[in-house]
Amino acid sequence: MLAVLVLAAVIWLGGAALRIPRPVRAVALGLVWLAVVLAQILLPPEAAVRVATGGRAEPWLVLGGVAALVLAYRAALRWLRSRAAPAAKPEPAGPLSDTELTRYARHIVLREVGGPGQVRLKQARVLVVGAGGLGSPVVLYLAASGVGVIGLIDDDIVETGNLQRQILHADDRIGMPKVRSAQIAVRALNPHVELRPYERRLDEAAARALIADYDLVLDGTDNFDTRYLVNRVCVELGKPLISGAIAQWEGQISLFHPAAGGPCYACVFPVRPAPGLAPSCAEAGVVAPLPGVVGSIMALEAVKWITGAGEGLAGRLMIHDGLYGESRVMAVHRRADCPVCGAHPPG
Ligand SMILES: [Zn+2]
Numbered sequence: 299m300l301a302v303l304v305l306a307a308v309i310w311l312g313g314a315a316l317r318i319p320r321p322v323r324a325v326a327l328g329l330v331w332l333a334v335v336l337a338q339i340l341l342p343p344e345a346a347v348r349v350a351t352g353g354r355a356e357p358w359l360v361l362g363g364v365a366a367l368v369l370a371y372r373a374a375l376r377w378l379r380s381r382a383a384p385a386a387k388p389e390p391a392g393p394l395s396d397t398e399l400t401r402y403a404r405h406i407v408l409r410e411v412g413g414p415g416q417v418r419l420k421q422a423r424v425l426v427v428g429a430g431g432l433g434s435p436v437v438l439y440l441a442a443s444g445v446g447v448i449g450l451i452d453d454d455i456v457e458t459g460n461l462q463r464q465i466l467h468a469d470d471r472i473g474m475p476k477v478r479s480a481q482i483a484v485r486a487l488n489p490h491v492e493l494r495p496y497e498r499r500l501d502e503a504a505a506r507a508l509i510a511d512y513d514l515v516l517d518g519t520d521n522f523d524t525r526y527l528v529n530r531v532c533v534e535l536g537k538p539l540i541s542g543a544i545a546q547w548e549g550q551i552s553l554f555h556p557a558a559g560g561p562c563y564a565c566v567f568p569v570r571p572a573p574g575l576a577p578s579c580a581e582a583g584v585v586a587p588l589p590g591v592v593g594s595i596m597a598l599e600a601v602k603w604i605t606g607a608g609e610g611l612a613g614r615l616m617i618h619d620g621l622y623g624e625s626r627v628m629a630v631h632r633r634a635d636c637p638v639c640g641a642h643p644p645g
Contacts, residue, residue, distance in 0.1 A: 299352045306330060331365075334358050393417045398490055402444050410607035416444060420490075422604045425449040425512035427500055427528055429476035431584065432518025432542045434466035435593030436600075440516075441484045441491050443601050448484070449512055451496035451504075452476045463586045500524055505531045514603060516540045516596055518589075520578050522570045526638075529554065529563035533639045538603060539563065540611075542596045546582050547621035549592035553599055553611040556632060556639040560612035564638040566630045588620050 309326050338355035341348045352358070394402070394416060405411045405419075422445050426433050429452035440448050454476050456467045464476075471479040477495035484493040498504065500519075509515055509531050517528045517539060525541070532539040538555040541563055556562045595616065602608050615630045634640055 299350075299357075301350060331358065331362055335362065393420065395490075398444070401488075401490065405443070408607075411601075411605050415605035415607065418604050418606075419444045419601065420446040422514065423447040423449070423512045424600060424604075425451070425509060425515045427451055427515065427517045427524065428519040429454070429464075429466060429480050430460065430518065430520065431463045431544060431579065431589030432593040432596065433480075434464045435590050436516050436518055436542075436597050437466055437480055437484065437493070438487060439594060439597035440600060441488045441493065443597070444488070445491060445600070445604070447492050447494060447512075449494045449496060449508065450477050450480050451498065451500050451508065452480075453497060453499045459580075463584060463589050465590070500527065502527065506535070509537055510535055512537070514538050514540070514600060516542075516600060518542050518593060518596065525563060526570065530638050533557075533562050538612075540596050540599050540603070542592045544584055544588050544592050545579070547585055547588060548617065548619050549588055550615055550617045551592055551595045551599065551611060552615045552630065553603065555612050558612060559632070561630050561632040562636060562639040565633040565636045566615060568633070568636070585620060588618075591618055591620065 306327055309330065310323055314323070334351050335355055335358045337345070337347050337351060338353075338358060343349075343353065394413070398416075398420075399406065402416045402419075405416050406413055408415075411419075424440055424445050424447070426436050426440070426448060429437065429450055433450065433452065437448060437450060452475075456464075456471050456474050456476055456479050458472055460467060460476075461469060461472075466483050467476065467479045468483070471482065475495075475497045477497050481493050481495050484491065496504075496508065500508070505527055509528070515528060515532055515537055517525060519525060519528075520543075525543075529539060529541075531537075532554070533556055536557040538553060538558070539562075540551070540553050542551045543549060552563075552566070554560060554562045554566075556565075595618075599611055603610055611627075613630060614627050616625060616627045618625045632639065
């Protein structure tokens with residue numbers, strides 16, 4: 299009997315060491331068991347093999363029965379588990395998972411945000427125009443804040459000269475489309491939010507369909523055509539627009555939302571500057587942390603608007619002078635003769 303058990307152990311453990319699959323080894327053990335049982339039944343009582351294996355068939359039949367019961371029990375468990383699997387959802391029943399509650403704990407303890415504000419952030423859809431200096435802190439802070447869907451439109455690729463201030467991108471992503479680079483950065487920062495990349499320039503045709511799909515727009519582009527276009531479409535669709543701009547050491551931020559009574563971008567800046575009067579960052583330069591300051595305030599305004607916290611910058615223009623460490627806030631008003639929002643009274 300001992301010899302058979304040793305043989306069984308050698309088959310099982312030796313087979314495992316040789317990486318023989320478990321079912322093959324189980325069949326081998328079954329064959330050994332069958333040979334022993336047949337020997338007990340068919341051979342005469344004095345046969346050497348029968349004597350060596352115990353002389354009686356009953357203990358072997360009991361052993362086989364127990365093994366069969368164990369196998370049947372395991373198969374039944376596996377079947378039950380496979381039936382239960384589709385019903386088990388990875389997401390919890392509540393709007394925020396335990397991981398998200400931990401991640402956003404510093405928001406949730408804020409009286410002005412709390413659990414409901416965090417759920418609003420998760421359900422929010424924010425479109426960011428431009429993945430450059432301002433878009434970088436905007437996208438990173440929206441993602442870190444837990445804004446559920448962040449759309450990002452930009453047709454540029456990452457260049458060496460961007461990395462001095464565009465902290466969304468990295469040296470090993472030079473040559474990559476900026477929106478793809480942003481996707482990598484956002485995924486690494488917060489896998490609970492989704493960044494939707496739009497690798498193209500925002501033109502008239504695309505703007506309407508795209509902006510209609512979002513609750514709030516943040517514009518950090520450096521060209522005036524796009525600024526006026528985004529403003530016009532936001533006014534038409536009644537979407538709030540948080541707009542930021544930077545040059546050299548100075549930046550400005552405001553929230554434009556004529557549907558809620560404030561001015562639009564064109565009320566405040568009715569005339570686009572003559573070419574050369576508003577040089578781009580490439581021409582005039584910009585100090586690295588400035589887009590960080592202005593973009594972070596834009597993201598802050600977005601979080602406030604989504605959660606309803608505090609007083610937004612609608613009707614006010616904030617100007618930050620980094621060179622002298624001064625911030626000023628001035629009132630800005632809607633113009634009755636504004637060509638963009640004048641014909642669309644707030645409804
Ligand atoms: Zn206007």
